[in-house]
Amino acid sequence: MSVAKSRLRWAALLICAGLIVFLATLFSVHPLYFIAYAMIGCPLVLLGMFFYLAALWADRKEKLEPESPSRRAG
Amino acid sequence: MPLSTTALIALLVIISLMLAAAVAWRAAHMRAPVDQVLTFGALILLPGFAMWASFTQHMASSETTRFCLSCHVMHNYGKSLYINDPSFIPAKHFQNHWVPQNKACFTCHTDYTMFGDYRAKLRGLRHVYVEYFGKVPSPNKIKLYTPYNNRECLHCHAGARNFEEAKGHHKKPGMMAAIQANRLSCLNSNCHEFIHDRTGIAQDPIWKGAAADAAANGLPKGVWK
Incomplete structure (x- = not known):
């Protein structure tokens, strides 16, 4: 799997983890759940978004780079 | 039965979760521009919206007595x-x-x-x-x-008849003005x-x-x- 696709998968997994935290904390009215939302859920989703942007960057780089001779032969 | 705000936000989070999971599952096979639009929606737009909606919900919860x-x-x-x-x-x-x-x-x-x-x-x-x-x-x-600050009391009581006409609030001349100016604490x-x-x-x-x-x-x- 290319770097871009690997990052894309990581991005999606991190966002999934963050969204699960959102879901788990949504129905509870307690400061601890708010802390879990703010300190665990939000950073996971933001990190996932960052990975997504990194995947776009890697994809762009892969498209711009000329194919290596070994890849061309394969 | 109408859906509550919390249930609607939960629905949004679940849809967002399912789409992100689909991207994770199919990441190796994504190529076409339509896939790129889908991944942008699944990994930026929907999670961003879900995060904002959850935040407003948590802020509303933080105002409760409970x-x-x-x-x-x-x-x-x-x-x-x-x-x-x-x-x-x-x-x-x-x-x-x-x-x-x-x-x-x-x-x-x-x-x-x-x-x-x-x-x-x-x-x-x-x-x-x-x-x-x-x-x-x-x-x-x-x-x-x-x-x-008296301002917090007056937010509701100012203008109310039982506040304005209460004898206790007119015991001395200028008392009501002092209360309203926060010079005389309630x-x-x-x-x-x-x-x-x-x-x-x-x-x-x-x-x-x-x-x-x-x-x-x-x-x-x-x-x-």
């Missing part, structure tokens, strides 16, 4: 809302629904200024930090950041001085309907047991 009283140090403040004595101002307001019962703390302890709500919430965040990571002071050492001028009894709460008479009312409001057991 939220404020869920920390142990606040239990005596909660109990003081059930004192069976109308001279205790918070108890009188809470038991008679003069403030919304589910937002009783926030109604009186937010500043009615342009950024009052945000300031109150920032203070609340600090309180949460102290509760879990700092040293919690004893209840008798907890004080307001600034003396209680609470600290021996007029309405009984607020939250935090230390002598065990001796105070408690309203007999307290347990049922607290349970109906979802307040922690420590408040009414």
